[in-house]
Amino acid sequence: MPPLPKTSQETILKVASELADAEGLRGVGVRAIAAKLQISPGTLYNVIGDIDDIILRVNERSLIGLRDALRNAAATERDPMTNVLAAAKAYVDFVRANPRRWSMLIEYTLATDKELPPWYHKTLDETIGTVDQLLRPLIAGRRDRQRAVTILWAALEGIASLTATGKLSLVSDEDPHVLVKLLISRFLGTYQSEDITEDRREAVSRPRRKPADPSARRGRA
Amino acid sequence: MPPLPKTSQETILKVASELADAEGLRGVGVRAIAAKLQISPGTLYNVIGDIDDIILRVNERSLIGLRDALRNAAATERDPMTNVLAAAKAYVDFVRANPRRWSMLIEYTLATDKELPPWYHKTLDETIGTVDQLLRPLIAGRRDRQRAVTILWAALEGIASLTATGKLSLVSDEDPHVLVKLLISRFLGTYQSEDITEDRREAVSRPRRKPADPSARRGRA
């Protein structure tokens, strides 16, 4: 196949990704992309859209990359905990491999009036859904599991953020792999064991309840 | 006392904070600050410095605010776990009370070539040092505790980030208080119990060691 035309979404997003890898969010600008491609700034607006669209699409690709990394890591049918730990390792590896692109995903927030497009939501749900599936054998209760997913997702983002931006060295220079493993083994290790917290008790005492906000589980129907 | 002069670090940072609260990182610009104060943009450069300095100083104040909130929450001498939970609640409350200003702290990263000034490091260390003190009664080993501090700090930042930016609703609409409590009780609840990790074994085998970094325990001496 011939090399992609200079003016295509594919090419533009590729260049934008390279810029993000090299210089972070600050380096991704319409003029920089256009210059690197030797096209006019205006063309970007014909082909994709404004800078928000471009960055969001790059971020979506990062999300897809992470999603696939998580799936691959946990593909084999070992025991649940091993799977989760493998996925966590893959998460850390992925962030390590793409520090600036990942921190762009974390740093970038839309203007207060705009909001994230549906296709971004969809990919985000798929990625988080992967985590949910990993936890399913470990935590049966839907609500409990959703809480665990949220906490782990947030904690991994936090560790990744500190790592990627270099701020972790301010806190400690621990290996992220060690931290994540510690987090998971401690946080997840106590499920299905002795003590039951208030929240869990609540979940157990009410076996059936109506589903929560239906819009919140798009990916699974 | 007379109202602060229009041109003083205090006034400028106050206005910058207001802008941050109202419009987030995007709203904090030299021209916006100067206009609101009815002074010239150039004056900001005489009084404080460039926009990086201004934002970093606002962020430092956010850090100080959090530090004090944590200290106040854990001031009384209850049992360690209660203290930690109280501090965690204070953390969530603080972020809830200043969502945009806190997300500015998370979102803002310096250009790749620049790095954070010493005075910022100092305040950050003090704030994280507060967490370290809270964990001291629970985790004796210096290294184990440092890891726990890092993990909790990162996890709280992650949860706060999701909450403040509104991205949490994409994951789940749980109350951050519940999530944080769950995280802490699970992660911290298993210390000084049955299983001892490799790292902990290492710490136990060396019963006496010299006191940690003295600069880290300023508040309590």
Added chain:
DNA sequence: ACTTGATATTGAACACCGTTCATTTTAAGA
């Protein structure tokens, strides 16, 4: 009170940014 000198403040100017859109170029069909 007047002058002097230092200090504080200004705002025009510069280089850059994202964005628009009338104009030009390109390419395909008849």
Added chain:
DNA sequence: TCTTAAAATGAACGGTGTTCAATATCAAGT
């Protein structure tokens, strides 16, 4: 070759952070 629709352009606009010669302000010395 002529026509026409689509694609690409780049000058122009309003915005940004930043600089710096010019100006204004003010305190001290005489």
